[in-house]
């Protein structure tokens with residue numbers, strides 16, 4: 001029940017908060033919604049509770065499946081490239097930002113290094129900048145969510161994956 005309450009709050013905060021004050025999909029023909037059946041977005045721990053009754057009704061998702069991630073199992077949702085915005089998962093709501101917890105346990109919101117070559121908002125083309133209000137709202141969401149032990153544990157694992165990715169691609173932490 002607690003998770004449902006905090007995810008509802010998180011969804012509400014990010015319902016109208018977006019990277020730009022217009023639809024950034026027009027810059028790139030919605031690149032981040034062009035997944036296929038094999039790709040998908042991670043559901044954060046317990047987030048599936050938000051889809052308990054609405055999943056197939058909404059026709060937003062193809063499936064929610066368990067996959068391996070960081071020596072544990074997480075749920076991934078795959079979609080048709082179109083969805084009911086009110087039901088989009090947290091991963092979609094925060095893209096192209098991501099929470100990162102450093103070795104000192106400090107939470108930051110950074111540009112997702114995995115999106116660096118996909119999202120025009122991170123390549124600096126046309127000097128378009130992500131809204132500071134969006135970043136503030138994403139931070140607010142993860143300050144709330146990281147108080148939950150399962151979610152915090154997951155965020156620490158995710159941060160390890162992000163560090164690996166940055167090491168592999170020779171990039172550093174990229175903030176706004």
Ligand code: SF4
Pocket residue numbers: 019024025026027028029030031032033095096118119120121
């Ligand atoms: S890839 Fe970036 S610019 Fe394109 S729709 Fe997604 S968030 Fe917006």
Ligand code: SF4
Pocket residue numbers: 032033034035060079080081082083084088089092
């Ligand atoms: S669920 Fe919606 S926002 Fe997320 S990738 Fe699919 S179409 Fe895009």
